[in-house]
Amino acid sequence: MFFAAGAAGCNDDSSPSAEPAGSSRSADDSTSPAAPIAPGEHAPAGTAAPSTPSAPSASAATSAPATGSGPGRCTTEALTMSLRQGDAGAGQIHYRLTLVNKSSDSCTLTGFPGVSLIRRDGSMIGEPADREGAAGRVTVIRAGDSAEVTLHTLNRGIKGSGCWDRPDYLRVYPPGSREALTLRTSQPLICGGLFRTTAVSG
Template identity: 35%
Template sequence: MSNRSHSRTSGLASVLLFGRPTRGGRTSAVLLASLAATSGLVSGCADDKPSEVILAGSSGAGFSSTVTTGTTPWSTSPPDPSRACPAEQLDASVDSTSAGAGHTFYSIRLTNTGTPCTVSGYPGVSLIDATGNQVGAPADREIGAKGAPVRLNPGTSAVFSTRFSQPYAYNAEACQPTERAQRLKIYPPNDTGWLTVPVSQPTCGSERISTITVTGVSAG
């Protein structure tokens, strides 16, 4: 390629690239043609080796890639079996009842329906009426019956006992006997959630006298 020919071509390209009018006023059409010609000139001056451009997110023929996110697989630690069993994963039921010497006894079973956990200590117990309102005083703890920690695997149980004194053994004015109580409300040890089981038990309506005692949990 002569210097003269290269100069003429460069000059023409400069005129067209800067949008100067050409014969017939077809600036845009000639501009596109000039760009194509310029591209051809550049290609003609380059090496004859083929080149390939792969856009991000695509692959060429015979090209494969592995996409990674830069994160590690998500995992969780197993539940701690020493944690207190929450009420939401326990099922409460009356295991047995008995009566004697002016008292009624209920054995209550707590069954684990979830992951391994532990119950330990005294549950909270009170009586409630049909609308969920507490009736009388909550249970006192049975002295010398704190039980022992019980690990509950799924499907296993712990038990505790409640003892109800007959309200008629107390001064009527102080006790205010009532039969409004319809359910036993149970707070598992170390938890603020609760469970209920149906009972039919007269009690003192006054919160100044507790007619209920409760033992700690033990293996059932």
Template identity: 35%
Template sequence: MAAVAAGAAAGLAGCAQPQDLAPSTTVSSAPASSPAAAGTPAAPAADGTPAATGTATAAATATGGAVGTGGECKAAQLKASIATQPGGGAAGSVYRNVVLENIGSTACTLRGYPGLSYVDAGRRQVGAPAERNPDVVMTAVTVAPGGSAVAEVQQTNAQNYGDQCRLTDVAGVRVYPPNDTASLVAPQATAGCANEQIVLMTVGTFQAP
């Protein structure tokens, strides 16, 4: 009987999923003084827009979704903004952060990539959604009320692509939290490409600020 029990226990251990071993980070209840790097939804296609300069924390509007109660963070309990990293300029692009702040009354968890795409003033998608940066560490970030998590996004200048870009004014970045079909829009006045073959954003996973 002891041998059988030991074999059953070993079999159960072998069924554990890799994500169960991912490290977990708890964010303090105080909002971060300066945003850092950040993640894409498992369900919907992503939406996004290049960020304006500075570290503005602009409120975003949720388009639906249930409020989280200690589980995964949902759009309805979050506020989104885009912040430029200090010294984030690169050749033809800028590194910024997608910042999601928990404005709800309960802690929730963000794990994975956000979905991003540019939108115009009417909240219609402009161009291609963001691609995922594979060279990042996947962590689970617990966000207390008033706290935040960040995902780094590299935004390429639309003007780099000339006439093929079909330059279009952008009003913001649509943000889907991981595993959520509802979204927020982080205001950001910039230029995007109407050409859906041109990808202007590459995003990482959510991390603690």
């Protein structure tokens, strides 16, 4: 279960320009939908900012042009998330961030999430993820289905600039939301000064 703070808002096609302090929903590190943080632990309340770029793919979500009617934007309360490392090649490492619609209704996401790495004390590690690629189209996520973004970094030793500290939490603002999802995890390990996110894709 996630814990929420803050209010939903923002435009449906972009992440907020900065992460509001104290707005987060928390979960355990897992490759499946995240579970609640252990008793006595609290998700950090810090300030971070949005993220970056392009389009990956997800299980049963679909992409369609924006229209004046249809499902509303996916709220943070309607989503859960998981993270797993994808294939690496030529010094590039990609992590797959999956957003699952746990509500009983279809909803939509458009554009880039705000993604940042958070320490246990709530401070941010490095900078929020930059945007990579195009903003994409409206992604409709049916009840129980998912959409994805890809987080991109470099292998250790590439470009010779070292790696950031490992995070205690990954904080993600779904596109258009001022409230974040927070996953307890030590991934991704960001190296070479490269931290990017694609747009949501079905």
